[in-house]
Amino acid sequence: MALSPQWLDELRARVTLSTVIQRTTKLQKAGREWKACCPFHNESTPSFTVNDQKAFYHCFGCGAHGDVIRWMTDQRGMGFMDAVKELAAEAGMEVPAPDPVAAKRAEKRAELIDVTVAAQQWFVERLASDVGAKARKYLASRGFSDGVIREFGFGYAPDDKQALPGALASFDEAMLVESGMRIAADDGNRYDRFRDRLMLPIQDARGRVIAFGGRILDKRDGVAKYLNSPDTPLFDKGSTLYNLYRASPASRKTGRVVVVEGYMDVIALANAGIGDAVAPLGTALTERQIELLWRMVERPVLCFDGDAAGQRAAMRAATRALPLLRPGHSLGIVRMPQGLDPDDFLIEHGAPALEKLLAEPASLLDTLWSFERDAQPLNSPEEKAGLKARLLAHVDTIEDQDIRSLYRRELLDRFSAFAFPKRESSWQGRNGQKGNGWKNRNFPARPVTSSAARASLKSLAGGGNRDALLSGVVAGLRRFPDQLDRHCEDLADLAERDPKVADVINPLLDSLEPLEAGEETPISATTGRSAPPDNIRFAFLREGTDPQAARDILAEAVSLLVERPALEAALAAATARFSTDPEGAFADQQRLLKRKLEFDARLGQMASMRAAADDETDADSGTDTTAPTPETADSAQ
Template sequence: MSLPPGFLDELRTRLSLGQVVGRKVMWDTRKSNQGKGDLWAPCPFHQEKSASFHVDDRKGYYYCFGCHAKGDAISFVRETENVDFMEAVRILAGEAGMPMPERDPQAQQKADHRTILVDIMEQAVQFHRLQLQTGVAAAARDYLERRGLSVEAQARWNIGFAPAHNGVLEHLSGKGIEQKLIIDAGLAAKSDRGNGLYNRFRDRIMFPIRDARGRAIGFGGRAMDPNQPAKYYNSPETPLFDKGRSLYNHGPAREAAGKGKPLIVAEGYMDVIALSEAGFEATVAPLGTAITENQLQMLWRIAPEPIIALDGDTAGLRAAMRVIDIALPLLEAGQSLRFALMPDGMDPDDLIKSQGAGAMQKLIDQAIPMVQLLWQRETEGKTYDSPERKAALDKALREKIKLISDPSIRAHYGEAIKEMRWELFSKRKRSGGGARPQQRKWAPGNQAAWKRDISPVSTSKNSALGTGAAKEEYLREAVILATLVANPKVAIEFESALEELDCRDQTHGDVQSCLLRHLGADDLRGVIVDALGPMVLENLMTHSHVAISPAIRRAGDDAIARLCLAEEFAKLNARLGHAREIEDAVEDLSGVADEGLTWRLAQATAAVERAERGDNDDKAEYAVRKNGSRLKKDELSALDRLLKQIGYADGPDTPES
């Protein structure tokens, strides 16, 4: 029935939520402040000893910090008294001394009609249970036995059988029930040929579907004939049954979840029964459709983090991926999903039968968060060996994260994605040879005496480039990292370049990792300080070479920061390219060097020169090589020493000053 405007507001005003709840709980006098309406007690919706259930009597709302139950006086009475909305209103109105408004005759008629249909459905349940014991159901009983369902389990789940002939339509009609009511209950339908009615369920094992209050509202039928086009068939939409707003085993699962059992979402009836019989009583299933928004909200009212345990085949994984897209816009703080992925080709029933309940428990304990499955969906089986492919991944993930309406959750998803992105690409770089090995061995066959460790671009002070190129690389790294920290708005534009940066200094590497994980954070500097401590950032920012950088002195000027970063990355990459070219040429050298080696070194040198034009060009002291390229003298000397180390003292490309 509909209520007059303002009736519920008046009812809530007259009531004290503390008094309503106080009938069911014992207040914790140490935590509660009665005068301010701040009341605490052990939660009546789940078993606990601590007082995590909070009532704000002034605002009229309650919330449990354990099971996350929340609502007002009406919802509290509905949940604790197991009544519907109007009955809860009637109970509270009696307490508040408010007469209930007159019923709408049409609404009363609908309610009475539903009551009649519920009674018809219960009669159908009992009819099908009896039919399962008859001779025509022998094949159905054999099937249930093969699936491991004992007679006692069949009785617990009210499993029955719909015969091919003389079904529930004939049975109910014989008891004087109008055929229209049987049709309204979804048990029979009119024939398209116009020759009367027929039973919707024929030659099927019958699974009753009940609402949260335990009332039979529909059926699911499993065909015995393998040639039937629909293996499983549900009741149609009726005044009682809306499959997108119903869950199989809803009531018992809610009760079990309230006692601390994890809420599991399986795919079908037999999975729910198998899991429940194995001790996982808080298990439900959607009814022949992908999980809907309404079903997700129902799940979250039972438990804050249901575990989706779908079959380990392509269809099951596809269904899990659809759940992600539905759930993302609905996420709230403390309200999400986890996924227990079954072994390939198995469902929960198969797993329990073959490996026992312990194997299922292990999968539940290892259930992965939704953000991880989202990442897996977007990256699995794909290669990201080009900037364009990486950009496509970034775009796809950004579009998904945008679906999250809660800004806090959206930010945390962004951070988690950055973490996984960094892990993926840093591993690729290491496995792909981009990272520099710490030690290499070179031993020409006839020059064993020259066998030694070579680290041509090490950061050691004693290395060949220790006072030249390595120092410059260190300084450029410092400028880049400091500029990114000081200009967080620009930093995210250089994410790809930062990923490719191969830091020579361990501390710089720590700052780089932290930056990549938290680019886009509101307080980037604060995040780094929390992660690495204040001294790391202080030492970086106060370095004399860093302090004089225009991007640091004028922090916040995005244009200057962009120019500075672009220039520093270009010069550093050219310098590192030169160093790697030396390293690779030395490693490839066997026996006697040829013109190919010097050509490769000359090309690397030319790249360095191009990158550094304009950078103290008038002050730098260069040596000119025979091919016309230039190299700083300290770098050239280091190269000569390196060539002598490997037994090539008088090369064909001796430099000229």
């Protein structure tokens, strides 16, 4: 039975390691990880850790290390296939049937690895020989240390089309071609693929040589600067990251992985002491490579060249990542200074300066916004509309519903602030103040509502009474137009979420022009819904209410109108996702419930303050507050 590496990776990804281990070992949560006393040796202080994101366990005491399959074989004493079958049943996966073809393919891969390993040894020998003098001079000019040269396995391919058949005489010609070391031309001629190039081995996640990259030493017209092995049974460039074998353990220490454009950048960073860098291999970052990165860290940092090509590469990676985004997983993007690649930056500014850049990457959303904003002129309404269309086209590719909604809202907010900047008000108050007017005023919270009024107002936030509350808020904003700007963003969000109220709120927002209280509003009194019914009365609409107190009650009414429905809608959406994403939905539900409790607590705190003030006022006036009658409760509204 042949199990492909891809199938085994899928199995590991579907099973939560800590869940399996907790069946026999008690774990305690420690940040992002779990800890316990090691089950493989006796100890009194926990040194055994489990990391679900990276899907491995490790003991710092005895060195035990492995994935979920290794746990089943080493701790549970199961055979490999028995462990795989039990985990597959838990993950809902079918174990592939015995496949003679796959077994033959695995045998072929092993034979081809023998070819690439032998070629690597020969390239290293050529670098140390007389024919490698030019290559050694180039390495010295780059400032690479002897340790880095040995660690990364630098070699040299002589300028000879027929060198490999003699050097690797133990392998037949067909194997040399199939491994990518030789080229079979259409005319029947065969020749070495790599000639007069500085050679670098490309290794898989287990450190086995599976392909090569070669760099020319002298610039030649029509000759590619870099040349990689073609796709072979060993090597799939879209599923391989250069230096993954070394960067994985370094990343576990730093909690970071850096993605650069090419393998020479990787080596330059390693030479400067930054060992957690990887690179794609001659292609834009692929979906499979992004998933490999997310198995290492939740937010890989892309650090591409500062020229236009480098920024386009970063943007291509960003657009590849958008459909794959899931909670907690994204990309950070570092923009190198114009004209510099990471190697140049290290030479000019040093490793500490680069570390500082890597520590402050831009978010994926920031990168989308800045790239599209700067991509084309934005001098006309049509060009601005094109920017909005491009942004929304990116958003529509995001498959996760919550992330898509958040991206849409954030990008539309930025677009609105850019395309519709707030105009300076021409309103002039009684004191002659111009410009921002009420924006410079303070709005202190005051204890203004009675217990009965608060209960009545709160009851209007849901059910059929919500229409009355909306009408009351609209009427209140007509009476106090200076409050419209204070609440415009919340009301705009509400209009976007709820088309049923958009016809009432949008005319208010469109007429965002400060007026003196009592002046004629530019909004027709008959626009949208009618004024509140006579049997629903609001303190902020009654004559005789202190104006500042009325504004405070109006602010509470807006909060009840906007915030609570938004939380309830988000809770409903999280609950609806339980069947497809139980873990994520539960986490979102708990977060939203916490926010709702905080919101209710805030209202309760406000209520307590106001109740105390009301009671004091009632006591001073001789009013009995112990048991308000329906009549007094109604009048308090």
